[in-house]
Amino acid sequence: MAKRTDSETMSKHIRDTLRTDILDGRWEPGARLQLTHLSEHYDTSSTVIREALTRLVGDKLVTLRPNKGFFVPELSLAELTDIVEMRCVNEQLALSLGFERAPLEWESELMAAHHTLERTPRRSDEDPDNHTPEWNHAHQKFHDKLVEACGVPLLTEMTRTLSDLIQLYGRWAGPATRDAKRDLDKEHRDILNAALDRNAELAGQLLRAHYETTLSAVKNGGEVGLACLPHVKLLR
Known part of the structure; x- marks a missing residue:
């Protein structure tokens, strides 16, 4: 054994x-x-x-x-649009189920995950164009905690798979993604507050905006980072 x-x-x-x-x-x-x-x-x-x-x-x-x-999978920005839509729909369902079922201690765990995310450096001097592995890990933990209270393993596994695929696209979108005009810290704080209020509709809207902003950044970054790769089909 x-x-x-x-x-x-x-x-x-x-x-x-x-x-x-x-x-x-x-x-x-x-x-x-x-x-x-x-x-x-x-x-x-x-x-x-x-x-x-x-x-x-x-x-x-x-x-x-x-x-x-x-x-390694080949990348298609046209496919990425569908992946993001699937993630939005799945996580909105997970939130609506989870907010009804989550025990009080889940809120403390979510706040702890968010605290770690806010305190983890997003970029490093050695590789300023990409998120640090530590930040990516903390970011994933925060989003995992948001949906885990739904209690549906198949749903949480699917959201994690979709999250990984989006992270892979982001890694290869190149330095242009860092220039996206957004306040990631505020986006995460707003999502956290909506979750703590158990407001599934608002949290779902904020998550969709969060993911679609990332989608736009990856599409724009694709012109710089993905275009140099022969396997990638650019969305026009």
């Missing part, structure tokens, strides 16, 4: 590391993920790598092409 637990722990660790590296842009969209290279890089067996990649296929962060192997 211990060996099985160790094996499961290793598999999850490799899967989580691969997920983080894909979202951080270690490989370009459309790049092939070679088992031999990855097993050497992560110092593990090709069996563990294959299992991790197969799980990430289910999360839509890896594409499996028959007889060709595993690849």
